[in-house]
Each structure stands twice: as structure tokens, then as C-alpha cells.
Amino acid sequence: MTEERLRQLLEQVAAGRLVAAAALERLRHMPFEDLGFAKVDQHRALRRGVPEVIFGEGKSAAQIAAIGARVVEGGANLVVTRLDPKKARELRRRLRGLVYHAEARLGLIVRRKPTQRGQGRVMVICAGTSDLAVAEEAALCAELFGNPVERLYDVGVAGIHRLTANLERVHGAAVLIVAAGMEGALPSVVAGLTDKPVIAVPTSVGYGAAFGGVAALLGMLNSCASGVTVVNIDNGFGAAFAATLINRVGIARERR
Amino acid sequence: MTEERLRQLLEQVAAGRLVAAAALERLRHMPFEDLGFAKVDQHRALRRGVPEVIFGEGKSAAQIAAIGARVVEGGANLVVTRLDPKKARELRRRLRGLVYHAEARLGLIVRRKPTQRGQGRVMVICAGTSDLAVAEEAALCAELFGNPVERLYDVGVAGIHRLTANLERVHGAAVLIVAAGMEGALPSVVAGLTDKPVIAVPTSVGYGAAFGGVAALLGMLNSCASGVTVVNIDNGFGAAFAATLINRVGIARERR
Amino acid sequence: MTEERLRQLLEQVAAGRLVAAAALERLRHMPFEDLGFAKVDQHRALRRGVPEVIFGEGKSAAQIAAIGARVVEGGANLVVTRLDPKKARELRRRLRGLVYHAEARLGLIVRRKPTQRGQGRVMVICAGTSDLAVAEEAALCAELFGNPVERLYDVGVAGIHRLTANLERVHGAAVLIVAAGMEGALPSVVAGLTDKPVIAVPTSVGYGAAFGGVAALLGMLNSCASGVTVVNIDNGFGAAFAATLINRVGIARERR
């Protein structure tokens, strides 16, 4: 896939160690394995430096188990997101060692303790107890991706003093993930108080004109405080992934 | 219109001082005057205790002048909202004494200094300089409706210290009008800091996913801080009207 | 939190009665108690003069019970909104004294009879029997917040005479809460007939292009009758809260 590999391949061909047809074949089949209904990309973990992640919604337990088994065979850690309790029960029978975090709807198989890498701590903040599920999805994933994680929960803007009382902790983080539902104002306030990147996660908490998280999403996209970027509604995993990449800015990858 | 008047009328009829047909006629023609294209409701000022207000958008200068002339003839003050500069120029030629506030897009004729009535001050807060037009529409109207008004501008949540530095003034108000665009988070923060009613006015300031004030509107409707009620986007006049009624709660009307 | 407290604190520090570090610590820990997943703000009741309220949706019964227990320990009344029957049953086993109002989906623990405070009566009006749940949420909350409450139900605009027959009662109220679904026209009509503040509550009653209350919400925001302010769809509690603050305008708080 990468240029380096292409260059190596071309050099092998030039050196007569590989014929063109074989090179072509290798290019085609190398980076993934084909299960028919899914192409397991065992190199992605290496390529992006994080565990393989399966989006659990819309896949049957059997499909998840089949993909997951290949991932685990390769020695990698496994994360299944959006895993409802019923599928989790079925999956636990098929995938030995799967741990289910009900609140965060995550299924995890941790073969190797994740290597801690990153410029500092990832802080996960949430506005209310109702946003906890999304915040925990972010926090657990960020931990598994090798970041030190700190949690600061239930500090919404209706009682701004709960946040200001924890300012020192906020200032100590390298990257901030802020999950909020309803009007989604918390990331703006947090970003106004710090000079660290803020990843805003709208949650689907609320009712009526909250429109399943759209109000919070719009609030965050229109944040008057600069430095805020946004991920999809309830996408704790995505926030953790982005926070991980940000936390590694300036850090050379160990191997590629 | 009101029950008292109906009762008086019925009593006059019962007393033989008025025949039924005449009573009916009076009921029909009394409360407004018909200009053909508009029915001037000179009693509304009395009924609701505020000056007559003309919504200027979508009416020609000639129409506004005709309605306005009748209002002014009756001795009442006049407010024309949503008045663009071109129409204002034309209107000034037709309606003697009209003062135009360009920023707030208001045309005013103040015949009688408004009587000061109300439990306290109305404070008008806005998030940024771009929200000033709407805030001024609210502030000028609130003054004309007989409230002492105090302004606190450019105190958005991106620099929350600008607001907290003015908390004492905030606490001194009886009713608060808070105008904000973009994510519209300011009313939530204000409401979290006070125990006075907060009227939130979303402004159409912003771009992209601000959707002309919809993001701010949704943010305010979903405020996690209780006590916030909302008016239409850019509706500074409406906020002032509501604030006036709220400020008079518990105060007997002078006459009816 | 408040400036007075800050001033007191500063004076204590200046007087040598408190060292700076302790003052800082106090500032941080005073106003709330940390349960880990929630920060119970026992002072909010004092700060805003109403009981502590828990938004029940999206929280487990266990979480609600834990937060509620702390609230009740402090001697305050408790309101749990958006409480579905199943969670209510579970909660009643954990929180002694909880009374469940199924129609309004409210769980209440009333330790102290609320002190009656306010300039007058809060009237709760609804358009149809289908809006009753939201209207009752508003009425029960308003009572618990210390307002005399009067109900006027099923007076929608399709039979406007049902409303006009009750005009005298309408005129007797200090604040009006008007709940309506479908086209949400009732608040406009009510506001046109009175000079009291009207809080409009759109309900999710209706089908098709009612869009779960959006049609009513838009209708209310665009009310041609001034003095109407709006809260979120189905937000009876929020309307009651705002009505309470409005009803107390001009009334000094007993203690702070």
C-alpha cells in the first residue's frame, strides 16, 4: 500500500528477484484477507497504530465472531463498538475472553496491554450523568489505544462552578474530549478556558427539539470558542481515536 | 371585548338605555377601526398596556404611514419594527416626528414619555458585537414600554470571565433578556448563575451550520439550565414585550 | 459561587482567619458533592429557590436512587421528571416515600410542604385531552415549587367558545402556561386576550406533519401575539420552573 513497499517491490523486480506478474499478484493480495462478506485488514492496526475495531451495529453475532476470530488470531487486541447486550451474550460464547462493558456498549479482547504512547493525558469530560455512556465509550477506547486517561463527569454549564473548581486538572491534560447533549454548550466553555485541542462529542441525550443530538451537534459546530472540532453524535470511539492521533503528534512511530 | 364591557352593555340593554340591535352594532364596531387593508386596533395599547407596534416587513411605506397616522392621531406612541433604511427615509417624509434607529431597524414616534412601571430593571445581555442589532431592538423597545433598562454587551461564553466579572449587575436585574447567535450557549450560563427569569433571543449571526439562527434557537430550547424561555430568531421586540409583561407581574394596571 | 460569598471569603482571608490555600480549597469543594458519576448540587435549591430536580431519562434507576438519596438526606424535596413506570417501580423500592404520578411521569418526594410564594396564581391551560400529560407535569411541578395553581383543560381553538367562556378565570392569573400540540395555536389566542406573560409548551401530540411537536413549536415561536415565550417540546417541568421565577419577580428571597 505504502510508497516504501512499492519501492521495495520495484527494486526486487529490478533485481530480478521477482517477476512482474508475481509482484502484481502480491500487490493485490497482501494487505487484507478475504472472508467473503468481509475483508479483514490485519495491517490496519500496524498502519494506523491502533487495535482493529468492528462496528457492531448491523452485523450479526456470527459475522462479528468470524471477523473477530481472525483479528485475535493475528495477536491483535479487538474492540467491538455499538454492541447491544443480547449480541454480547451470544458473542461471548463464540469469542473466548471477550469482556463486555454494558454502559459503554463495548466488547473488548485485550491480548496485549496497550503500550502507553502520547504527549500527555487525554481528559474525558461530560456534562451530565446521562452523557456517561458516550463518555465511557471514549474513555475506555482511549485507554485501550494507549493513552493515560482522566475522567471529569457531570460538570455541565447549568452549574459552571463545578467545572471551574476543577480547572487545574483541565489545564494538565494534553487533549480534551467533551461529551454533552441537550444544547451542547460545554465544549465552548471548556475551550474558552484552555489552550489544548478540544474534541466535542454531541450525545443524543435530551428530548423534543434536541432531535436526537442534532441540537448539540449544531451547537458544537457553531462554537464561538475556537479550537473545537466535532465528531458524529454519540461517537465516543471516534473521539478517542482522534484524540489518540493528536496525542501522538510529534512522536515517531515505533515500527511501520 | 372584555367581560366587564359586555356586562355593562347587557345592563344598559336591560335598563332600556340601549336597544339590542344597537348593542350588537356597538359590539361589532367598537374595538378597532377599519382602513380596508388593515384594522387599526387602538384599544390594544390600552388592553395590553404597551404602544401600538407595526411589523414593517412586507408592508409598503404607504401602508405603514396610513396605519401609523391613525395610531398617532389617537395620541399613542408608535413603534415600527423591521424597518429597512430605504423605507425609513420614505416614512420620515410621511410621518412627522419619526425617529429611526438604523442599527435596531426601529422607527419610533414617542408622543408621551412612557410611564415607568415594573418590579425592577430589565437587563439586556448579548454575546458578541454582531448580536448588537437584536439586543438594541430589545433594549429600545423595553425602554419605550416603560422599563428601566440596563445593557451588558459582548460577554459570550468563549471568555466567560467577562460575564462573571459583572455578576453583581446581573443579580440586580428583575428580568434578563439574553441575545446570542452561533451556538447560543450564553442564556444557559446566565440562567445557571441567577434566579431571575431569562428570555433567550437567538440571533441569525453565524454561518454554515448556524442555519440563520437555528443552531442558536435549538441550543436555547434545549438549555440544561431551567428558567429559560425562548422567542423567535432575531425577535428583540418580542423579548422586550414579554419582559415588560413579566416585569409587571403583581402590579395592578392603572386603568383598563 | 456568588460574589457575596467571594467577598466574605476574601475578607476572611484578609482578616487572617483563613489562609489562601484553604480559601481556594473551600471555593472548589463547597457547592456540590461528588458521587463520581454525578455531582450533587445541594446548594442549587437554595441558589434558585426550588427543589432539586433529576432528569430521569437516560439514567438507570440505581443512578437516580443514588443521586436522590443524597438530595433527600439534605432535607430537600425531590422531583424526578421523565420517569417511566418500570423505572418508577424499581425506584420506589430504593427511595422511601417516592410518590409516582403516572400520567405526568413524575416521581416526587415531598419532605416539606412548599412555602407559598409568588405574586399570584399560575394558570395551566391545555388545548386537548391528549395534551394532559404535559399540562399535569407543569401543574404538579408548579405546585411543588410553591405556586397556587389553577387548571383549565381542553379549550383548544377548534371550539374557541370554550376558552372565551372562561375569560374571567384567565384574567385572574398572574402567569399562564399554555400547552398545545398539533398546530399549537392556543397560546397566540390566549396571549391576544390577556396582558399576563404566556409560556407556551408545544406537545408532541399529533401525527404526520406534526413531526413530534415541531409544528406546534414553530407555531408558538412565530406567534403573532406578543408576550409569548416558548420552552422545549413536552417540557412541562421547564415551563413550571420559568413560571415560578416569573411569579416571584419583585419578591425578595427569604434567605440565601
Add this chain to the structure above:
Amino acid sequence: MTEERLRQLLEQVAAGRLVAAAALERLRHMPFEDLGFAKVDQHRALRRGVPEVIFGEGKSAAQIAAIGARVVEGGANLVVTRLDPKKARELRRRLRGLVYHAEARLGLIVRRKPTQRGQGRVMVICAGTSDLAVAEEAALCAELFGNPVERLYDVGVAGIHRLTANLERVHGAAVLIVAAGMEGALPSVVAGLTDKPVIAVPTSVGYGAAFGGVAALLGMLNSCASGVTVVNIDNGFGAAFAATLINRVGIARERR
């Protein structure tokens, strides 16, 4: 097109008075005339009993003139809707006898005074002076389509007594067209007071969350008063057309 004509044609063929090929040809070319960019349907006036109408928006003055000339040549009356002033000036040079109603944005050529047909009067009601343009489009069209028309303007729900004072006139109409912007509540109130069909026309009057007439449209579609049907935003012409068909229910067409 119609069954009768097809039957006649078939009988002519059966009688040997027409060969099949000719019949086919006649079927194809009879009901309209082809201008290349437009197919003038001179029979539509006969078929539906109203003048030919050209939707003026998105057509050049030249195109309108070309279509219009054919219509007028056939002796029919002509209505051009959505005609802006600039195009109207250009069109008046090309189409002799065109009268332009600026407010209603209508261009009319009335060759034959329309025959009065219908069960009764069509009443056109509007909520505010700003809705007048749409109401006039409806009223002028309804007149041209042969209905006696009565206007009742500026009777919005914010001052419901202006409407109730005119109830007798309302009861005297056969069909009602009710135009309203903002929250669009007027048709519901009118329909609740009468037993005649009500055609609601949302207008794009308003601002902010009026969304160019969407709030009024939704309000009308969700009317709690039965008997209300709705046409497109600002579609005064369409309302007049429907009212005409309704007013002719039970009246045999003169000729076809």
C-alpha cells in the same frame, strides 16, 4: 382525450367515416398546439372551465408573450402569475391589453367578462396586512374564474374580536380562502366557527423560525379544526382555482 370523444371517434371509424390512421393522427394532435418549447393546451380552459394560466417565474418575457399570444388568439382570457414588475413592463409591450396588478404580481388579459357561476360567494380572509399580496392574488383570480368574491382582511388571531365581529359575513360565504403567515393559526379558528370548506394558504410572511412559510404550512396541515385543506406557500392562485371547483360542485357544466 375524454371518453366521449374517443367513443365518437370509434363510431366514426366504425361507420367508415374515418380511417384508423386518420383517427390515430387526430387523437394525437387534437388537444394541444406545439410551439416547440411549449405545448399550448387551448382545450384546458374548456376541459376545466377556467382561463389558461401561465406560471410566470422561470420563463422569459419572450416565452410568456409567445404562449400568451396563442392563448389570446383563441379568444380566451389570460392569467400570468408570479410576474415581477420588470417582466411585466416588457410583456406589456408585447401583449396588447395586459393589465398588471403589482401587489398580487398578476398579469391579466380579460377578453370576455367571466360568466358568474357557483353556489355562492368566495370569501378571502387574511391575517395581516403583510399577507395582502397573496390574498389579492387569490381574490383577483377567483373573480376572473367567475366567482362573486368578498374580502375580509387583517383579522389575525392576536385580536380575535376583529374576526368575531364579522361572523355574519363569514357565515354567508360558500367557500373560504384563509391566508396567513407566521404561525398560520387563523384557518383553524375560522374553521371552528363555520361549516363551510376552508382552503388555507400559508404565506411566507414572518422571519426567523417562520422559515419562509413552513411554520404556517405545518400549522395549517396540523389544524385541530376539521375541514381545512391546504395549498402551497403563497399559492393564492391555487387556492382560487380550488375554491372555484368547490363552488361549482353540483352545478352542471354549460358545455364541454
Add this chain to the structure above:
Amino acid sequence: MTEERLRQLLEQVAAGRLVAAAALERLRHMPFEDLGFAKVDQHRALRRGVPEVIFGEGKSAAQIAAIGARVVEGGANLVVTRLDPKKARELRRRLRGLVYHAEARLGLIVRRKPTQRGQGRVMVICAGTSDLAVAEEAALCAELFGNPVERLYDVGVAGIHRLTANLERVHGAAVLIVAAGMEGALPSVVAGLTDKPVIAVPTSVGYGAAFGGVAALLGMLNSCASGVTVVNIDNGFGAAFAATLINRVGIARERR
């Protein structure tokens, strides 16, 4: 309520046959009966000439039964719309004589055979078998409201010959109700073929970008064929009501 009654009342007062206070009282209590949670409007049937209708959604079976019992006591027919099977079963135990039409989700009690009144037949057309539920709601209601009804089902535009083959029947109707989901094109085609009023009913049939009937609704509102008016999504009852009023245009009410 009506002017005639007011006039009579005034005359009675003038004649000394009624004191003012009593007249006022009568005005207030006459037109409806108060059940607390509902105000039964027994005169509406008389006022609008149709049976009393209860919107079943969002009301409990007990509430429907209580309102229904009063309606039936008065001798009127009863229609309950949006009645799901479970509530229907419960209601049948409480309201003797209730007949449930599962497909149309209607509960009916027919005490008196409806008097046939109207200029002609109401034809109910639907596009596909999936639209049948809504079409039947319209057809059954229209029958109960005293119209001769004719059904023409499954004639959608994908096979336009099914419609054209029935043109004679279409031409024979006085009013047309056309229900269609998906793109909602059928009313336009029908209106182009006839000169009778067409009431379009969008149905929530379809998937994906049908958005629960919104696509059909928009299609109908934007119909290029004039004479089409629209009711809310799935609102078969509303279409029947409007069709009834239209079918009675020009027919004097028997009594009032």
C-alpha cells in the same frame, strides 16, 4: 355562540325576561359540558353537521370511554380515529355497540343512520394496496358523514392505464379524495383529468427518502395540476370531513 343566539339573548334581556347576570352565565355554560379533563361539545355535531369525533391517539381507553359515553347519551353517532387494536378491545367492553374497523383503525357507534346529503358521490382513490388503510379511514368516515361513497383502489401512476380505464367513474363523482404514498404523484394526474375538487392525502407508505410521508406531502403541495388541496399525512378522516363540507356547498342545512 352564534350571532343569532346572542341577538335572542339580548332581546330577552331587553324584554326583561332575563337579567344580565343570568345571560352572562348562560353564554358561558351553554355550548359544552365539562368532564374536568375534557369539555364535551355536544353542539358541535349540530354546529358543523357531522358526528362527534374523538382523536384516539394519546388518550387512555378510560378517557375515550368517558367522553364517548356522553356523546352517545346525547343520541349522536360516535367516531373514534387512530384507535389501536388493544385500546379497541378495552373500549368495546366499556362502550356498548362499538364496531371496530381494524384496517382503518376506526371505532364507530352508529345510533342513527346518517342522512344522505350532498351534491353527489365522494370518490376515494388510492395508489396502491399499501395505502388502503388510509383510504378506508376516509371512505368509512365519508359514509358516516352522509355521503354516497365510491372506491377506486390500486390505480397508481406506475401503471397509468388502470386509472384511465376508469375515467368514466372518475368523471361521475362530485368530490375526489386521492390517497398516495411514495412520490404522491397520483393526485396531480387525477386532477389533470377532471374538473372536480381533489383532496390529496399523503400516506406514510414508503421507505428511506419517503420520510414517513413527507415526500408525498411535498409532491402534493407542489402539484402542477391546479385544484388540488392537501391534508395532513395519513389523515383520511380529515379528508372525509373536508369532502363532506365541499359536497354540501349550496345545500341549506336542515336545522341549526
Add this chain to the structure above:
Amino acid sequence: MTEERLRQLLEQVAAGRLVAAAALERLRHMPFEDLGFAKVDQHRALRRGVPEVIFGEGKSAAQIAAIGARVVEGGANLVVTRLDPKKARELRRRLRGLVYHAEARLGLIVRRKPTQRGQGRVMVICAGTSDLAVAEEAALCAELFGNPVERLYDVGVAGIHRLTANLERVHGAAVLIVAAGMEGALPSVVAGLTDKPVIAVPTSVGYGAAFGGVAALLGMLNSCASGVTVVNIDNGFGAAFAATLINRVGIARERR
């Protein structure tokens, strides 16, 4: 229906072999059969060259069985789309030979092996395993409609090398169907790599701001790569139908 038939009919009438009334009757009843609630169009299969298809959603099993029985009696193949498992079980008892494909939610009765017709292969591509249901609906239908079909699954843009490794297969197809959820970017990338028509199918896979497939739908409609056309969300059947017509461009129909 068709012109040829009309010509034949007219010639028969002209030749005296058919009287006009009979011809008219024949025109009306010929092309479909009326079951009351449905008009079975047995000629459509001939007219459009594909099996009869029943849209299963919103129809009862009994209705589907009744329509299906008529279709099968005529010797045609049958496709029931959007068939949920419960209805499928019931239908299998009523319709002998029905095969149910649970993943694609299709019920099929294949009486005659479909004749292979078309310029080449139809390739069905999908972005992720979660899009498989829609892709399979497309693939199975395309096979039944007589196309050779090739599948290429799980080649989304997050790992673009999985697609580029299969370019040769992509280039070998005559028509491409590309199903994708989330941001729906795959069709753009595929269309940029080939010169064959691409039919894009947005799927409802995703969460939050995916809005049930709307994000993917918009992405596909706004594709920067030309040659992409779009069908409704999750409409695998529609994509297969269009691909079939495209694959037959330039191929004469066998019989008509």
C-alpha cells in the same frame, strides 16, 4: 395500452369485426385483473420484461398471498421485497414454493429459470459488511431479472487498497451497483476509476448524523464524479431493476 394495440383495435372496428362499445370495454378491462383491493397487472412482466414484484411492507400476508397466487397462476416468477421474517413464515404456508432470503428480506418463487439477457455482467459492490443486506437484495434481484452477477463486498474508502486490488474485475463489468452507508463516498471513488454506469444505493447504516441514510444519499447526489445516478435509501431492488434495463440497452426484446 400500447399504440400498436390501439391501432389493431381501431382496424378491427373499421373492418366491422368489433363494435365501438365492445372496443371500449376491451380497452378498459384488458391490461389488468381486479382483486378489489389490488389490480394485478399480469402484462407488466411482458411490458417491462421482468417478473412481477410485490412491495411487502404495509401489506398483510393475506393480501400478499392473494396477489402472489394470481401472479404465479399466470406462470410468472414472483418477487416479494421488504418481507419480514414473521410475514415470510405465514406466507410460506399460503404460497407453495416460496423461498425466503432472510438477509435480503426477499421472498422468491422461481417458476422458470430467468433467461440470461444483457450486454454483460452486473457487478454489485458494497462498502462494509453492514451494507450486505441491501447489496444482497440487489444481487439476488439482478440474478432473477436475468443478469450474470458478480459480487465485490467490503471495499469501503477507509481502506482504498481493497478496491484498487480488484480493479480488473471492476473494469470487466457492464453496469455497477454500489451500496454504501455512512458518508456514502464509495460510488464517487468507483465512478472515478471506470467508464461504466454506476448506480449508487445509499444504505441506512450508520448512526447519529447519518440520519438513516440521508448523509449517504446526499453524498451520492453530490458526487463529484460524473456518471453516478442514485436510487432511494436501501432500495436494492430498484437498483437491480435499473441495472437490468441499462444492461439491455441495445438488445431487442424477444417478444412483446
Add this chain to the structure above:
Amino acid sequence: MTEERLRQLLEQVAAGRLVAAAALERLRHMPFEDLGFAKVDQHRALRRGVPEVIFGEGKSAAQIAAIGARVVEGGANLVVTRLDPKKARELRRRLRGLVYHAEARLGLIVRRKPTQRGQGRVMVICAGTSDLAVAEEAALCAELFGNPVERLYDVGVAGIHRLTANLERVHGAAVLIVAAGMEGALPSVVAGLTDKPVIAVPTSVGYGAAFGGVAALLGMLNSCASGVTVVNIDNGFGAAFAATLINRVGIARERR
């Protein structure tokens, strides 16, 4: 870019005729030319078999001229879409030979008469004269892309006989492009009458709830007639491009 080229390159490297670094360089720079603000892809014409097309909106005349000059230098034909009259005038001074079609907003430079290729005719149908601009964009582009084109304009569903009178022409086409605004029903009707692929183009013609073409777009996506695929609103060019690819299905490309 393509596999063949990659294979050739690899063979050259294997044969020692090319060193690896040079191969890599060639891979990178071959397929396009870099103007800094744009990368002119002169091979795209060859790759996809159509002229280079510049999207004119949002680009300055200078930018268009610079890109266009390179395209023309290479001997290819040029199409500039979305070109407003002012920019066209400026562009004509900079690009010799540019012909501007004002109605279709197209700028064309035709160096070589396009080779006619394709299975048959592309027919462009539009509903009304107001849709003509989009239809002409489609027709002119389709001609330039080498298709015989036939136009059938102003045959909307409000007068369905205008379409049925032209059925023979419709049946003679290989591919159909159908442009319609308002409710967008025409493609459904056309698709129901033919067995050729139908590409639907929603136009932004209409007002109010047409929402700039959204109503037509939704109508087309939800077409009850199968075989319809849809392109973006007003995207005549995109429809022509897709029609071209469809018309070439089964035809070998001359050279690549």
C-alpha cells in the same frame, strides 16, 4: 493509473529498461498537469471517453480560462457548466472560439465534431417550459458527448395526453432523461410507459414548499415506477454524462 500501465511499467523495470526511481517518478507525474490551483487531468477524456468539463460556479473567469486553455491546447473539446452571462462575456475574451448557450448556461469549445457512438437515441423530456434550461443543459451536453438526441418538451402530468400522444417517439429512444420541477411526477409516469432506463433530473422550478427542487428530488427518489435513477437538482450535465455511459453499454471503446 490503470493496471495495464502498471504492468507495462513493471515489465520495463524488470527488463532493465527503467530504474525503480524513474518508474516511481513516472507513476506520480504522468496522469495530470499541475497548474498550482488546479490539476488538469488531460487523460480523463481518454479514460472516460468524454470531453473535459469545468464546473464554472465558484471559479473566477481567470481560473476557468487558465484551465480551459490547457484543455484546448491538448486538442480536446471543452465544456464549462454553470457559467453565468457576466463570466461568459469575460471568458469569451480570453478563450477564442467559446460559444455561450445562455439558456443552458453552458460555454462550449468544439474542436472536433464528436464521434457518434451509442446503442441509440437519448431522449430529453421536460415537464414544463420553466424546466427548459436544465433540459437544454442535458441535451446540449449529450450531443457533445456523441449521442443522437431527441427533445420532447412541456409534457407534464397536468395534461397527460401531451405525453401519451408522443408514445411512439418515447418507445424509440435507448435512454430517457426526464427533467421536472414542482412535484417531479413525470419520471414515474414515463417509466411506467416504457422499458428503457429513465434518468430523472429534479429542477429547482417551483416555489414555497418546492424548497428549491427538494420536493421534486424526493418525488423522484420515491418513484413507484421501477427503473428510475436520479441525479442532483438541476444537474442536466450529470444526467447527460450518465446517459452517455448507459448508451455505450455493450460498445467496445475505440482506444484507451
Add this chain to the structure above:
Amino acid sequence: MTEERLRQLLEQVAAGRLVAAAALERLRHMPFEDLGFAKVDQHRALRRGVPEVIFGEGKSAAQIAAIGARVVEGGANLVVTRLDPKKARELRRRLRGLVYHAEARLGLIVRRKPTQRGQGRVMVICAGTSDLAVAEEAALCAELFGNPVERLYDVGVAGIHRLTANLERVHGAAVLIVAAGMEGALPSVVAGLTDKPVIAVPTSVGYGAAFGGVAALLGMLNSCASGVTVVNIDNGFGAAFAATLINRVGIARERR
């Protein structure tokens, strides 16, 4: 905002070097300067480490000049975003040294060359020439904020080889800003090829169902490639700000 400052203040008070009232006063007035209509926050630059930025839309040239003058007096650099050419001309007369970048709509006054700080290069990528304005806003701001910036323009997914040919440059960046309109697919593809944080900027380029950038925004929020975060439509400045904070992760601030 400044715990350290608060601690210092408290210590000064404790040491008797400051009385409580003065401390309170200082707290209030320190961090900003009040112009009446705006509160200039001269410390924000220090606090967040970037120049002061004025959002130019919705402010008059006079207001911008007044705010800008204060900013510049303090020695800081100034950025005015969303500055249209007319206002820029006026502003240039009032603010000496203002340089206007017309394409990016930026007004800049650079007093001090920005200090280069950051882990590496910020790469700004855009999909098409039409996205250039937004990309340049991002690139110029990122440069002014002290980042080395590299541009890679016109590499959209319709010709994916233009991107893959530049992979080495992409891999060399520390943070990536990717601007794209239409379907907004480019950030997904870029994120799939790298392990650096990707900030996606939807642009309002496109037409029809692009909805002014909403399609691109949704595409980016639903990106199937992890690591993508999103800012508001056309918000090049916001992307640059966030990229700056990310690029400084792990770098100690020089002074605070």
C-alpha cells in the same frame, strides 16, 4: 481562567498588600477592556497563544476598526475573517497596514512575524479549485499562527490518482486540514491513508442537494475512516486554529 492569578491575589490579600474590595475590583476589570459595544480581550492572545481574531460578518467597518485599533495598539497581530471587499476598502482607510486577501476574505495586520512553534508541518488539502477560498483562509491563518504550512490543492476523489501521487508529502505532515464541498469524501480517503489527525472542513461549494455545504458536512461527520474531526461549513479559520493547538501538543508554552 486563572487559578494562579486567583491564588496570587488571595496571597496578596492575605499579606495585607491588597484589600478585599480592591481585589474584587481587579478581578472584574483585569482581563478585558470595555468599548461599550465590545469588550476587547487583549489577554486572549496570551491565554491561547494566537493573535486576536475579529469575525467580520455582521459588524460595521467602524466597529471593526475600533476593536482592531485597540488590538493593534497592544502590539498584537490582527486577523479579520469574513471580510467582504467593500468593507475591506473602508477598513483600509481606517486601519493603517491592513493587508487584504480577497480570495480568502481575510484582513491581516502583521506587526510581529509569528514565532514558528509546533511539532511539524500543517498540510492544507482541498478537493477542487472551487474550494480554494476556504483552503486559503485556513492556510493563511495557520501561517500567521506560527505553523509551517504546505498546500496540496485540487486532488478530489473523482481522480484519486492525483492524491496517491502525492502520498509522500501527505505522510510528512504533522496535522492535515482537508477542505471539500459536494459530497465531502476527500477527508475519509485521506484519513484512510495516514495516521495523522485530519481536520475536515466542509465547503459550501456545490448546488442543489449540496444544501450549502450540509451534504459535505454530513459526509464528514459520518466518515467511515476514524481520526476525522469536523469544523463548521467554510470555517477555514477554525480549522487553522484547531490545527495550531494540535500541532503544539507536547510543546510547553513560552510564557503565560
